[in-house]
Amino acid sequence: MPLGTKKPAVLVxxxxxxxxxxxDRAVAQELLLELLPxxxxxxxxxxxxxxxxxxxxxxxxxEVARSFGNYRGEGALSSWADRITMxxxxxxxxxxxxxxxxxxxxxxxxxxxxxxxxxxxxxxxxETAKLLDELPDDQRQAVVMHHVLGLSMPELATELGIxxxxxxxxxxxxxxxxxxxxxxxxxx
Amino acid sequence: MNTDTDxxxxxxxxxxxxxxxxxxxxxxxxxxxxMVETALAELPPPIAAPKRFASAGRSWVVAAAVLFxxxxxxxxARWYFADAAKAPVPAVAAANRLEKLAPAPLVxxxxxxxxxxPTPPEEAEPEAPADRSAAAERRGAPExxxxxxxxxxxxGRFRDAAQxxxxxxxxxxxxxxxxxxxxxxxxIELEHLSNPGKARxxxxxxxxxxxxxxxxxxxxxxxxxxxxxxxxxxxxxxxLHRLIDVHPGSPAAKRAALRLAELGSN
Numbered sequence: 001m002p003l004g005t006k007k008p009a010v011l012v013x014x015x016x017x018x019x020x021x022x023x024d025r026a027v028a029q030e031l032l033l034e035l036l037p038x039x040x041x042x043x044x045x046x047x048x049x050x051x052x053x054x055x056x057x058x059x060x061x062x063e064v065a066r067s068f069g070n071y072r073g074e075g076a077l078s079s080w081a082d083r084i085t086m087x088x089x090x091x092x093x094x095x096x097x098x099x100x101x102x103x104x105x106x107x108x109x110x111x112x113x114x115x116x117x118x119x120x121x122x123x124x125x126x127e128t129a130k131l132l133d134e135l136p137d138d139q140r141q142a143v144v145m146h147h148v149l150g151l152s153m154p155e156l157a158t159e160l161g162i163x164x165x166x167x168x169x170x171x172x173x174x175x176x177x178x179x180x181x182x183x184x185x186x187x188x
Numbered sequence: 189m190n191t192d193t194d195x196x197x198x199x200x201x202x203x204x205x206x207x208x209x210x211x212x213x214x215x216x217x218x219x220x221x222x223m224v225e226t227a228l229a230e231l232p233p234p235i236a237a238p239k240r241f242a243s244a245g246r247s248w249v250v251a252a253a254v255l256f257x258x259x260x261x262x263x264x265a266r267w268y269f270a271d272a273a274k275a276p277v278p279a280v281a282a283a284n285r286l287e288k289l290a291p292a293p294l295v296x297x298x299x300x301x302x303x304x305x306p307t308p309p310e311e312a313e314p315e316a317p318a319d320r321s322a323a324a325e326r327r328g329a330p331e332x333x334x335x336x337x338x339x340x341x342x343x344g345r346f347r348d349a350a351q352x353x354x355x356x357x358x359x360x361x362x363x364x365x366x367x368x369x370x371x372x373x374x375x376i377e378l379e380h381l382s383n384p385g386k387a388r389x390x391x392x393x394x395x396x397x398x399x400x401x402x403x404x405x406x407x408x409x410x411x412x413x414x415x416x417x418x419x420x421x422x423x424x425x426x427x428l429h430r431l432i433d434v435h436p437g438s439p440a441a442k443r444a445a446l447r448l449a450e451l452g453s454n
Binding site for chain 2: 013014015016019025027028029030031032033034035036037038040041042043044045050053054057058061062064065066073074078082121122123124125126127128129131143144147148149182
């Protein structure tokens with residue numbers, strides 16, 4: 001199992017999903033609030049800088065909310081939402097690919113650490129995202145989809161719409177570059 | 189999975205995805221609520237389900253039907269025991285109630301007639317507390333208690349949630365609410381409280397009290413996992429075989445077959 005993924009959850013559907021699908025907005029709100037932090041984190045892994053995170057997370061939330069009725073309980077709800085978020089994000093990135101590319105400056109809040117919970121962990125994760133920012137989009141997506149979401153190589157190729165060998169090459173190059181940057185920066 | 193790219197824990201161990209802070213920047217609770225409300229505002233209002241059954245997704249459909257049954261049943265109980273002199277309910281409250289009672293917008297799905305009471309709109313409205321009979325209160329409570337347990341789970345108070353689910357089962361045994369609560373309690377004991385023994389009891393009770401019930405598949409899967417965690421291979425094998433017998437062709441049956449192969453029992 002790739003690192004960064006959890007042990008598969010027990011396949012017992014959360015009964016709240018059925019309630020949400022039935023139109024219970026209070027329950028839907030609960031579920032979306034639970035999922036939102038993870039959705040935002042995944043989006044940040046997949047895209048440049050913080051600027052687009054909440055816009056794409058918003059689109060993902062809408063899609064998740066619309067899709068509650070399609071959840072079959074065949075996996076963890078969070079994993080199901082991950083897939084939706086991944087697709088929404090990739091779609092958004094593709095659409096913007098021909099528009100303005102990398103913004104030179106990082107968001108000012110990149111170095112802001114506030115609150116009391118695990119500041120070191122938060123900083124480490126932010127640094128990881130910055131390392132990913134140095135990769136080309138296609139390699140970054142391959143690394144995140146494989147190592148964060150646990151997609152197999154065939155799944156990766158299918159999701160990105162590219163040949164198997166191309167997917168494999170992107171992943172290999174991405175990992176090599178990421179490793180080099182980690183080593184360059186030294187242990188955290 | 190490709191081994192020449194997997195073997196880099198130094199890099200990959202940084203890539204952690206969960207709901208804790210980072211790598212996304214922090215946002216306020218108000219901002220998060222605003223985003224969720226925006227998403228909910230995009231949804232169409234609940235619609236009535238068409239009068240036919242869908243053939244796909246049986247377990248999902250029946251689970252939804254059970255939940256609707258709980259809501260509808262509670263409404264029907266209140267209706268049945270309502271005092272004729274009950275106080276009028278504001279129109280807004282009635283609308284909210286109706287929205288909760290609306291069937292799922294699942295295409296081609298309608299809950300079984302026995303599960304959802306054909307409650308006329310005005311009769312589904314909640315009565316004034318002062319006029320509510322003790323019996324009606326008792327019958328309306330499982331739904332409220334179930335909602336409370338759901339809220340506790342949402343807040344991450346898993347022990348409290350499990351106790352509340354158990355309270356539903358203890359106070360209202362052999363009801364649909366009790367059934368749903370047993371499966372949910374088993375799930376929490378297994379996933380969050382690392383207590384496969386209690387999970388096993390919950391799932392077994394659900395299966396015993398509601399043989400071939402709507403959540404049969406989920407209960408059997410949970411039971412098999414609990415037994416696996418308990419290291420009781422023989423019992424796990426029996427459960428997996430039974431699951432395949434009762435739910436042949438389901439994805440769960442395929443996974444069960446794979447697990448049986450792992451255990452050397454085909």
